[in-house]
Amino acid sequence: MSDSKTNPSLDEKEPTLSKEELNARRDEITAFYKDNIQHLEIQAEYETLLSTIEKARAERMQAQMFMSQTYADQKDGGVNPDSEEATAFKQAMENAAMNVG
Numbered sequence: 634m635s636d637s638k639t640n641p642s643l644d645e646k647e648p649t650l651s652k653e654e655l656n657a658r659r660d661e662i663t664a665f666y667k668d669n670i671q672h673l674e675i676q677a678e679y680e681t682l683l684s685t686i687e688k689a690r691a692e693r694m695q696a697q698m699f700m701s702q703t704y705a706d707q708k709d710g711g712v713n714p715d716s717e718e719a720t721a722f723k724q725a726m727e728n729a730a731m732n733v734g
Contacts, residue, residue: 689732692729692732693729695729696725696726696729699722699725700722700726703718703722
């Protein structure tokens, strides 16, 4: 690997800016960030919506898997409708329905 500097011309000179130049540079940087805030807010809203959709899809898939497993169990031997498992299933389905709708 080489041991060379990335940009030797920058390393050799020391930046000396006047107070006015520093203030102008600060104003320029501040304006840049202020201009980008609206774009970042839109991106944050977009990503929040994507996250909400992904969460709803995952909950729906989990409910469908639970339903299919329960159906398979009922087919094999049945689950007592008054059992703790059946009650938990009903509660999970009600919660999923409230969250999706």
